[in-house]
Amino acid sequence: MRLSPARQHRQRIQAEQAARQGGSARHASGYDLMLMQLGEDRRRLKGIQSTVKKAQIKVELLPKYAAWVSGVLAAGSAHQDDVVMYVMLWRLDAGDYAGALEIGRHALSQGWVMPLGNRTVPTVLAEEMADAAQSSLLAAVGFDPALLLQTLDLTADHDMPDQSRARLHKAIGLVLTEHSPAAALNHLNHALQLDSRCGVKKDKERLERRLRNGC
Structure with a gap:
């Protein structure tokens, strides 16, 4: 599922703005919307038992988070972003190892933590x-x-x-x-x-x- 170029651009801008708001990033509307989307997708994944099928679905889901992740990384955000961290996990499961390591590098530099486990x-x-x-x-x-x-x-x-x-x-x-x-x-x-x-x-x-x- 891919977003239109206009929505991708808007999502990236929202991510950069949220990241640059510092401590208030968690209350930014863009971040709240992404958390809601993440919650829906996680519920969908929880209903599937097959690990292979889950990985296939993550491949389908990841493009709609790409612009948000790009925006957060571009802003150099120091504030924990659980959406981005879940995307890192999903990229690992989906075989996008280079993309996961890109997030991992930022997370390690900023002292971010895993949102679960x-x-x-x-x-x-x-x-x-x-x-x-x-x-x-x-x-x-x-x-x-x-x-x-x-x-x-x-x-x-x-x-x-x-x-x-x-x-x-x-x-x-x-x-x-x-x-x-x-x-x-x-x-x-x-x-x-x-x-x-x-x-x-x-x-x-x-x-x-x-x-x-x-x-």
């Missing part, structure tokens, strides 16, 4: 990106290692459970295995140091043999 923003980014990469590998579908390395860079200075960071290093190692075995081994070693039960020992041994044999 107990995980922090860096933990969500690390775990969800790692899981997406491993799912792609299981499905024999390529995954851009640059997205994982960007995630690692974005979250490097932020606290998270060692197991979560290990998952990210593991995913990077597995994605890099074919084309950059030395770099892959480095990430698998990092993963193992962080979490001895992260499940990389066999992959690590295979890479070590490959590198010893000059393959």
